[in-house]
Amino acid sequence: MAGEVTIPVAYVRGTSWFHKLHPIPKLIWAIGALVLAFSTRNPLFLSCFFLFGFLLIILAGILNNYLKVLLILLPISLSFIVLQSLAPAFPRPWISIAELGPFTIYQEGIYSGISLFLRCLAAVNFASLMILTTHPSDLFTALNRIGMPHHANFMVSTSLQLIPIVQREFIIIMSAQRSRGMKATGFSAAIPCIVPVFAGTIERIQQLSLSLASRAFGSKGLKTNIREIEASLKDYVAGIIGLGFTIAGTWYLIYYRVQLDWSEDALLPIWLSKALVVGSALIFIGTILHFWRKAKG
């Protein structure tokens, strides 16, 4: 069948400690990880942080699913190295260390690129840890308990269901239009395929809203939940630890940011810098081509 590109980021069933952890502490850890990762550019810290997250992923038993996510995000993150090296998002002056054809590779660029790459991966690690071990319904049920509206839960779970449905419809419609002699590529393929998907999705949503109204959707008053989320002591402890680490860690990273700035000191050999930039570019372009060809079918 022509190009099935499904999104591999979804809840994975399991019984690890992380699966059993309450959604709120997990959310705290995920957000905390984001804050920490973006508080510094220090490659050592970021690498360790990344590895720490990686270790937790292995412990949670979600390595395979995580690797699928990584497969998509890794090449895209590598593009940062390429782009940053050639045009650093860093205050001038820049130290140029090598020439690559018409382009100049800058020291700060490499540093910035590598740290952005590591930041991205570290954040992804903890985000994946949360997303892959938490059922969206549980997360929103937990949020509902602390005041978030009931509808948000429903909207998320319904949207998640819609994604595979719309993908499936798209494939059917492409088959239907190809049967009418439509060539499967190019702009001429866009309208005959997109209009029916759109129209079908709208009709589906209209019907769904009638069905839901017929099941009392929009009722005022107390809502109950079929999923049970109870917080126990260890959940509170985990949440507090997460919060503590984030606050302490962020303070440390900002207080010592000058000492942690290794942009002048960490000098890579020229051949390595060039190899890094060229290699990243090739992997990035290669990935784009691969997905493009796969989508063509």
Next chain:
Amino acid sequence: MTKEIIQIENLTYQYAHTDKPALVDINLSINKGEYLAIIGPCGAGKTSLALSLNGIVPHMTVGEMRGKVLVDGIDTTQTQVRDLAHIVGMVFDNPEYQLSQSTVLSEMAIGLENIGIPRDEMLKRIVVALEIVGLSGLEERSPLALSGGQQQRLAIAAALSMYPKVLVLDEPTSNLDPMGKEEVFAVTARLNQEKQMTVVIVEHEVEVIASYADRVIVLDKGQIVNSGNVNDIFSDIDSLDGIGVRSPQVTAIASGLEKKGYHFENLPVTLDGADATFSDWLKQGKALA
């Protein structure tokens, strides 16, 4: 204690931007425990009528309504659809379009969560409803992985879990294969016969309706043009044909023979009935009008 669960008085409804009303002066009483079938050609107003039974018409449509629909004594124009949900359950023609959750269990829970049923009670009701429709044990299955017939039965179960007094089904089998059709009809019959549920069903499968329905109403151009039991309705084969509605094939056969000069006391409407009628008729030999 009246025996009517639904009373429709002088109902007229016209959708916005149309030049003709969809429903014209409908007067209808539906009794508790009745199995009522609504038939008629495409565009006759069957869906509009069905949707007026739980307030979708007029609250979720754009148009003008005159007249009254009373459901268990409650005026639908004064009550929101969500507040009628526990009285009238509604099942639509496309099974998949009614489903939105990732498991059968969470799909079943939506309605109950909305009306604030406690969790223990929820689980009880879900088990009961799934058992009635024959989907017990499939709680963790993804609704998208179910067959069309199973999906439609799930939609019925989801409506049943609200413990409604009336179940309204708008062409529930039109998108199903023969097995799915049979499953859904069997569930409606079971609900009506074993649980005394009032069933209102819009359908084209006249052969099946002839076996199950207590009463049939015929709609054409927004009006009720005939109402009666299955024998009376389907025997009037020429008027039905005139508005584009089939009668069961066995009825058409008997009617065809009548036109050739033969006589039948009553035109059969079911296979068993036809078997008996024609067996007698053939044994008696010629029976001229």
Next chain:
Amino acid sequence: MSNIIECINLSHVYPEGFTAIKGINLKVKEGEVVAILGQNGSGKTTLVKHFNGLLKPTNGTVSINGIDTAKQTVFNLSRYAGYVFQNPNHQLFATSVLAELEFGPKNQGLANDEIEARVKETADFFQLHSIINEHPLRLSFPLRKIVAMASIFAMQPSIFILDEPTTGQDHGGAEKIRKFLRKLQDDEKTVILVTHDMPLVAEIADRVIAMWSSEIISTANPREFFFDLKTMEKTKLQQPQATALSHRLQKRVLNEGITLTVQETIKALEKVVNP
């Protein structure tokens, strides 16, 4: 009459490992109307998707008009086999019925005057002139189905593959579709009908192919098929009511063969009392 479709030991296993059809041997003659029956999941849709190249065999061969489909694109095969999908909403996208009818011929790269001729012929055949400028999505469901059929007709394939043409219709709509199917039959087009409308099958099919659990379990003409109660029970299909009646009466009173339609039954019954 040549074989316009030929399947030799055809199997299709989906990437996930699911065997949808296996060991299919099938020959369809030009001009035949063949009904493919079976419950959803029996493999019938998978089978017919091989006839216009949407699916390629994972084992065995499929030939359309003598051409092996394995290396052919859907585009090339669309010249010979047109596929009308079950849901017209999956195919209708343009702003007018006219544009829908033009879509296929345009894709085929025909000259403008040829396209115009095709559109006119199609509009004549399906009586679409009064709605030629209407937006397809504003039409009723039966009309949309007819427009979808017409848009495939405009490509003038010799094989028509129709997926559930009468499903989801009221009697009037279904009757319109039946009329056009009879016309196609009269024009000696090859029609592959995937359907569970048994009265339609009884009325129009030359041959019935019944599928169960990824295999063909019966190939027969409709009269033989509806008489074969064992196969009907296995595939959970039902005889048309007229046929069921004649079958019951036949055992006890009729002594004629079973009938397929209301008209046939009337004649058969009359013959008994008025020989």
